[in-house]
Amino acid sequence: MSSAPRIILASGSAIRRDILTGAGVPFEVMKPEVDEGVIKDEGGREGVDLETLAMRLAEAKCLDIAAKTNAIVIGSDQIMEFKGRAYDKPASMDEARARLLETQGAAHTLINAIAVARDGRIIWRNLDRPKLVMRKLSAGEIDAYLKGAGPEILHSVGAYQIEKLGARLFERIEGDHYAVLGLSLFPLLDLLRREGALLF
Template identity: 75%
Template structure:
């Protein structure tokens, strides 16, 4: 029996790496979704941050599912700190400000995944790990940013915990893969249930 194609509706390098490392055969199709428009509408509707993350994941998933067959995976991640959502920092100065603001405190990363098959959402998952940055001095933050470089702008928290950013943390609670941007274990279970993986 032919296995269904698996398509990742994302331009995220880390999400692709997670699937690749797990041996999942997949293709990448960028969704081309206007995230700012979705966020604006969600704010007007007073959506919760979890609902917003899921709406973004679904929009990416369905945008690609409308163009192709197979199983399509859409995902989104929102950082929440003191009840407020945060986007990825636009500049290194923004990243510095983010780390200064959140050092010594806990924040959460809301990870939403939507999976579509034959153009319809068949599965959803929300994960919400909690991360606590250790108390950091401005000099430590500057040293980190100088060494890590602008790659950290792809991280909503202005860190990449899988790399040098691990040195900034006191502790984390929750799924490691969800922290990186894709809750792998429940997704693998769903792909097995759909006959897309042998094991």
């Protein structure tokens, strides 16, 4: 009986590691060497939509690692869209505060793209667009949240971590909870079963 293929997560994201670990998926982590700024600049010049851009980033990450191994390689990327604009991770707590002031009381979308490669080629893609509706928040509430959550939120495009204190910022979420966190788990598990990487 042949052994199950190795699984590699092409990401330095702690929450993506936690999602796979929590689901009992055996995997290794390899951080890709991809210049996201170059891909974003190219996409901007070409006028591609944000879904296409997110998928290009996910593909680039998994292909960078897949070129070095015959394992199943998972790449993922997430872009926040608010009023037609794309947002990167905030660079400072002041920028995080400004973002929360801008998005409070309104809805935004998180575009979550996953690309999986095996034997050096893309074998599967998945795109999710969960919608998040934020409560109306005062400046004082936002300041209290930032003080409680701390600079760890700078790792999130929306300046929040929905799995932690950030849950208190929202009225509701429409869509896949795992896609909000950064990795659409259920379709990925289905793919890993089909590829013989998981028994169940």
